[in-house]
Amino acid sequence: MSPTGWLITGAAVALVAGLPYWLPRIVIALRVRIFGWVGGEEGIRAPGREVPAEEFKKVYGHPAANGRSRGAALSDLFWYWLSPGPEVHQEHLEPGPRYDDVARTTRQILAGLSREQWTELVGRCTRRVLDELDGQARVRRVRLRDLMMPIWAEVYYEVVFRQACPRHVRDLITGNADDVVSALKCTRLRHMDRRARLTDYLQDRLANDPPPVPLPASLSEREQAYYLQGTFFNTAVVQMSEAMAHLLLALATHRPVQDRLLAGEEDPDFLDRVINETLQHFPLFGVAHRITSREIPREGRVPIPAGSVLLFNYPEYQGSGAGRFDPDRWLSPDTKPSAFIPFGVTANRPCPARGFAVLTMRVAAEEVLRRFRLDSSAEHTRSLPSRGPCLLVPRTGTAAWSPARRRTRLAAMRLADRWEAVPRSLTQLVLGSYMVWDARRQGLCRNYFAASSGGSAPSVVAGR
Secondary structure: OOOHHHHHHHHHHHHHHOOOHHHHHHHHHHHHHHHHHOOOEEEEEEEOOOOOOHHHHHOOOOOOOOOOOOOOOOHHHHHHOOOHHHHHHOOOOOOHHHHHHHHHHHHHHHHHHHOOOOOOHHHHHHHHHHHOOOOOOOOEEEHHHHHHHHHHHHHHHHHHHHOOHHHHHHHHHHHHHHHHHHOOOOOOOOOOOHHHHHHHHHHHHHOOOOEEEEOOOOHHHHHHHHHHHHHHHHHHHHHHHHHHHHOOOOOOOOOHHHHHHHHHHHHHHHHHHHHHHHHHHHHOOOOEEEEOOEEEEEEEEEEOOOOOOOEEEEEEEHHOOOOOOHHHHOOOOOOOOOOOOOOOOOOOOOOOOOOOHHHHHHHHHHHHHHEEEEEEEOOOOOOOOOEEEEEEEEEOOOOOOOOOHHHHHHHHHHHHHHHHHHHHHHHHHHHHHHHHHHHHOOOOOHHHHHHHHOOOOOOOOOOO
16 A cells, blocks of 8 residues: 555544544534524623623512523424424413412422422332342443433322322333434434323223322313323423433542541531532523513613523533532632522522422432442533443452443443443534424414414414
């Protein structure tokens, strides 16, 4: 082979070998541009040039930043992802009596359990799911989000119905929640038939054995099923599963932090600080959009006009991923981050679970750590498209790994995780572009409000 041939061959080999390092980043940049195009030029980014970080909370909490779906191009996309029933999803209802009715019902359902009952319920459901892992004495590779999802499916079913969750219903809930989050991350297309099976079950259950807390009377029977599916069995299950996957992966990739917990130091608040640090680095919300119902005046700045679409970027505001992972920063007000809104802004639809989310995460994490040491070398990103690859190493009944064996397993995991990112990122680009196009074509939100303005507001069911 000629020198030129060798040079070309070497360049090609280097290009292919470097695929896991450069291709996913390029694909992510392309996806950001596509989603920015969907948001339209009317989107005002916060923090950004027009709304700096120091005004983030003030603008977010302003009473006029209260529109949720109507008038934003992004709403068609979120309604598409969260179908069926996005028109009655608590996060997407416009302000007014219907939203107040739904939000009040959610608070009543969640307030039905004391802190002690939440602790018992989450501990019991976590133990039951972990008991199902065959061969407790061997090391196993899991996806943390997949491991956590059945736990929260059982928890929220019992929260709503005050009865233990049957296994087949748990499968319906996890299938639905997994389909929603996979579509949101553009790793798979939607499967509306899978979601419809849960809707049909809930509607039948409500007709024959309704939950103790009466559901909003302003909703039809079908809409009540959509409300439960969207609020509890989509959002609650997905968000808590993602939160736990982030927490456990953070422990797996920060051994000194995990060692402090496993050593049982006399510091009862340390795990809470770890949870806060995890939520600081890996916020569950990406960009929340709000539509202004009237002008928002600002001292020394141009007012924000009515009808503006505000794009509140949680990761950018919190400086996610900046600095080292240090739970002890939460010990002092001087070092504790001030830009920290893990459950939203109190004045503008904060997360209904904010009062007990940290408690329940702590209970579930303690149950996992009683049985396993966690190990991972996977890349930890906020979007968690890999679902959190992790090794569960039993703490009892098996010999400790030698350092050499541990390094070998982690090196293999790192290599596999890198190469899995290549086809996944391309899949996300293709499927994400298709879903953006399909969401704009269907115009679920746009058509719903157009029909509503014409005197009829049909229930929205996305095409299958």
